[in-house]
Structures are given as structure tokens and as C-alpha cells.
Amino acid sequence: MTGAPAYTVVVPTIGRPCLAACLRALSRAEGHPPHEVVVVDDRPETDGDLPLERAGPLLDRIRILRTGGNGPAAARNAGWRTVATPWTVFLDDDVQVLPDWSRLLAEDLQEAGEDVGGIQGQLRVPLPLDRRPTDWERNTKGLENAAWATADMAYRTVVLTRTGGFDERFPRAFREDADLALRVQRAGWTLRRGRRVTRHPVRPAHWWASLPAQRGNADDALMNRLHGRGWWDRAQAPRGRLPRHLAVTGAALAAAACALAGRRRAAAACAALWTLGTTEFALARILPGPRSAREIAGMLGTSVLIPPLAVRHWLGGAVRHRHARPLGGGGG
Template sequence: MTTATSSPAPGPTRIVQIDLDDPLPTLSADERYRAAMVIGWRHGVPCGSVTVDLGQDPAVVRAQLEALRADTQSVETPEAVPDAALPSISVVVPTMFERPDDLVVLLKAFTALEYPRVEFLLVDNRRSIPHPDPLPALVATEPRLRIVRAERPGISSARNAGLAAATGDVVAFTDDDVRVEPDWLRAIGSRYVREPELDAVTGLVLPAELERPAQIYFERYYGGFYSERIFAPLSVQARPGQSGLLRNSVMTVWNTAGESVREFSVYGAGAFATGANMTYRRSALERLGGFDLALGTGTPARGGEDLATVISLLWNGGRIGYEPSSVVHHRHRRELDELLSQMHGNGIGFTAMLTSLLIHDRRHVAALAAGVPSAFFRMRRQNAEKLRAQEPAAHEPAALDPHFPRELMTREMRAYPRGPLAYLRSRRKMKEWAPAGAEPSAGLEAAVGV
């Protein structure tokens, strides 16, 4: 149960997309919206955002939009890559068909995608198939789409089944509760062509709506609503010169000019990758063995499979490109109970993921020991910032925010100790499904034929 307060929950926030090269719109409050998240675009590329209070003086709102325009003058527009040079892409979407309306939105967005060589693989991970089954009729309108069946439980099983069935040079993963932009795949394919050394390309995730308090809370806690969203293309790889037990444990981030802009522990790779918008060269993901079947939703581990794969790629010397012009819009959980359950699962999934990494490569013991103290203090600072109110577009926190449910953070943190045992239970459970002689957390090989 969340902590009761006498203050009202945050109201709906309008999402406004504007072209910063056009005349700025006049924004004002109406009966429903008193706040807006404004996302600025230039030349078809998102380049910044600002949250504004629509109830304040219109001149102040316009000044905030002018500031957004001024801060995003230098947006790069690379030369277009010819269609013939683009890699073929297989798009994999795991589904339990629990959100049919969202899936319809996604499939409709697929029909508008502008990409020359693409196939769509909808991986059916339902425990049982109803009769009649509505899924085949739903996908019949898209000739490039086919259904792949994954009977083994869990999103890792579904992703591995999609990977095994994929024929594209690149495999793109997204979720069944997102909407993709028409240039989503072109931005990805073009980045692989421009930087052939990349093993993976990830993209930007924006909210599809901010209508309910739970969605606004999630945006603040995870989505960048009150922290910095990344709108610049970047590359990530292990810092050169590392050796011994800590080899490839610290990452360097480079901008498009080849300048180092920051460093971070490999375990913080989630800032640049999420399962809703991640792609891999098929060969690179196959070398990793796909996704750990004992991680992810649908297993006792509850999550962590996407981050474990990204970390493993970087840990083994791979290179990732972050491409903000590759955009998907995610519909966050609408109900607070759903969000609290998600936070609980995220907590279990994070430490389950760390347990998986430790079991598969004992060098992670030294790297985690070196990074835990600083990570602990950084987490405390970030949590304190989330618990404080902040005026839209301001950078300094104010008083304690009476709206924000503290349980969103405590639910996740209380779940951390449960992750290791959950992962071990998941491995035992996966063994029940594994073919004879297969390891319980084996990835791609165990998924073939499910």
C-alpha cells in the first residue's frame, strides 16, 4: 500500500511534438492539461525536451521553448545511406497477447515503416492457445509478418526463438506495448552502415502518453522526466588499457567527434539500452549464445535479460552505438498497483542479472567489488533527488515532494536481496524445460525448436 498524503496526485501531462525550425506554438492550459512535455525535433530527429507548467504566464512558457530551440541549434544531419547499402533487419516482438489493443497499434505502425528489407517475427509465448485463436487474423494484414511459437515460458525464450528464426543481418527487439516511428529502422540500419565496427545499436524511448499518475511517476523514476534524457548519438566500448581481473569493467562513451565524454561501470549500461528498443548484429548475438533463459519476465527472476546481454557484449569487447533518431514510444503502466509490481520485478531482476553474470564469468566478482561502494552512494543521491519536488525545466530540487510514492523506490530496493535466490530457482525451473544434456541457462541452442 502506498503512503497516503493529503496532496493531490499529479494531473495529466500533454505530450507535444514540435519542429524547432517552424514557428513555435502557443501552449496554454485547458480543462484537462496543466502541464506539457514538449519534445523538440529538427530534420526528423528528436533533439531535446522540456516540461512546462501551462498555467504560468504564456511569456514564460514561450521563453522555455525558445531556450529549447537555442540549446539544440547544432543537430547533425548525416548524409542519407542508399537503400541498397542498408542491412536486412528482422524485427522480433515477444507477446503473451495480454495487451491486444497495444499490439494492434504496434502492427499498424509496422505498416508505415520505411525500410527496404525487413521481416517481422511475432513470437507467441502464450501458455495455451484459445479456440478460436484471434492472433492469426490480427497479423494477416501484414504480409511481411509471421508468427513464431515459443512454448518455453519467459521473454528470453521468446527472444531466442525469434533470433533462431531470423534471417536478417540485424535483429531488432521491441515490446508489444510500444509504437515505432516510421524512420525507426532506417536510423538503425544507417548507423550500422556508417559504423561497421558496431555490434549493437540502441535507440531512444519516449512516453506514448502521460495520462495517469502512475505513468508520470514512472517517467520520473526511470524515463528521464526529471533527469537528463540523451538526445545525442554516442558510442560505448570498454576503456582502452584495462587488464587483469578488471579488464573491460569500465566503459568509455564517445561522441560523434570521437571525443570521450564520460566513463561508467559496465553495470550501468542500462542508461544506453533497454529491451523496448535494442538491436544486434545477428552474428554478434549468436556468439553470445542469445539471452539467458533463466532471466526475464515469465521466469522467477522477473527481468534482467536485456541488460545481461548488453553487459556481456561490452564485457567481451563489443561496441554499442546509441542512436536517438531511432525512436519508439512506450505506454507506461497506467495503474499504480501495476507499476509497484513492475518495480518489485525490476529489483529482483537486477540482482538476478548480477548473479547470472557472476555464475557465467567469475571475473565479475572483482569488478562488482570495485564498483559497489560508489554505486551505493550514487544510488542514495539519485533516490534523494527523486523524492524531492522540482519545478518544470528547473535543475535544482526544492522541498520534499508530497506526491511521489516513496514505495516505488522502497519496493524495488527491498526486492534486491531476493534476486540471487530467484535466479537459482529460475535455473532449476528452466532445467525442467531443457533438452537432454542442455545447461539450465543455455540460451539460443536451447530455444531452437521450441
């Protein structure tokens, strides 16, 4: 599109099969192709070639960087630091842009005032039409309302330079985008949502996938340290269930302590509170779902384990990051 600013797409990947669909969709987007596509291979060990041929006509614009498994924040930093265009557009390897994506992106970039530091794409998560969505699918659906998610997020490259980019203390694809957005806004830039749309399919997951996801509570503890406890509202992030997990876990520990001390009534009361809290959590996950035997069994088992895991990771993060300071200095 004539007059639209040039941009480079940065796609971090760990070699998942979905990368092929991501590149194929990007190659089919018409209107304003990227100046370059930087695929950042963040696999700890190179195990086979990436499916770059799926990029079709964009194949000659692809450049590969290898970062050796340092995490998505480090991979994105490695990518944008090599960008020579005014705008850098981050895409995750599990998304698929729509055919009019590049044309609408061009309009987003053209209409951005000088104060606009970043523009988010709209995410759409398709769900099954023949049944109720599972707990995992509903959680993924929440990405549609996530603010400043780097699944599709365009930043001025100069903004990334001035803010230092992503904070590599966030080791997962969680909260590193919210942290950057808050620092960009604190530096005086505005962020807005664009018109372009990107499809984010639900990736396959085991029934226990919600258990390792609790590691994100450590990243929430880091966010508290870097940005203060009011960051939830400023980042437009849902508060989550950590307060309830703390209460349920505390009830379980109190029940055990009272039982060891021979205080049977107190132990029974605490155990009842734990049962009530765990049941409420399980039902909140089961009732909106397909209610299949597999889903119910998975929700019951993980609903028992999630609260103590969440608390454990949150406490670990609070201790590990107790001396953390915002990237580039400044207060929260």
C-alpha cells in the same frame, strides 16, 4: 534502401492491445522494410488471435512463433534463432517506430563498422503537457537514458549466436538486456547508439504498480553474481535506492526487536529513523508529481511497502542465484 543490410524484426508479445499500434507504426515506416517480422506469442494460453492485420503491407512478411509463457528473454531467443538475415532488430510490443525509422535504421546498419555488434535506437517517452507526470510516468521516462534497451535494439545475428543470446534466468523484461550487452562487449564487440527514433508511450498502470516492480531487485542480485558489483557503471545503469531501502528496513526491524526486548529508548530511536527514511522516500516521489489526492495516497502507501519488498526480493535473488555462472562460462 540500396546496399543496406537486410534485417528481421523480432517482437515478443503477451497479447497486449498495444501490439496493434506497434505493428501499424512499423508498417508505415518507409525506406528499408524488414525482410521478415517475427511475432513471438508468449501467452501461456492462446486466447484469441493477435491483431496482425494492423501490419498492413507487412502482413505477408509476418511469421508467428508460440512459446507458451516462458518470459521475454526466452521469447526473444526463440525469435532470433530462426532469423536468416545479418541483423536482428528487437522491438517491444509497446513501442511505436517513427515514419523515418526504417530509413534511419538502414543508415545505422550501413555505417556500422565490423567491430560494432549492436546499435540502439533512441527512445522518446511522451508525457502529459497539462500536468506534472506521475511517479510511474517519470519512471517510464527514464527509459530515454537506458543503455542497450531491447525496446529498440539491433544486434548482428552472428553476435547473438556467439554469445548465446539472452540469459533466460532473467524471467522479466528487466536486466536481461544489460546482461547481454555486457557479454557482447566482453566478447570484443562494441555497442553504439543510432539515429533512429522510437516512441515509447506510458502504458496504463494501477497505483500499486511499483510494488510488483520490486521483483527486479532479484535480477539485480543475479547481475551482481554474473558480472560483479561494478556492473552498474559498465552497463550505464542507475544505482537505485536499494542501499536506502536496506537502511529503512533495518531500522524497522531494529525498532520491533528493541520493543520486544523492552528497550523503549532504542526502539523509539529506530522508529524515528524509519519514519524519517520513509518520509524522505515518499516526498521524493510526491513533490515532482501532480500532487493529486490519488497520487499522494498511492505514494504514501507504497513508500511504506516498497523498502521491505525490495529487500525481500534482493535477498531471495541472492540466495537463489548464489551459484550462478555467466552464460557461456567466464567470470564477472
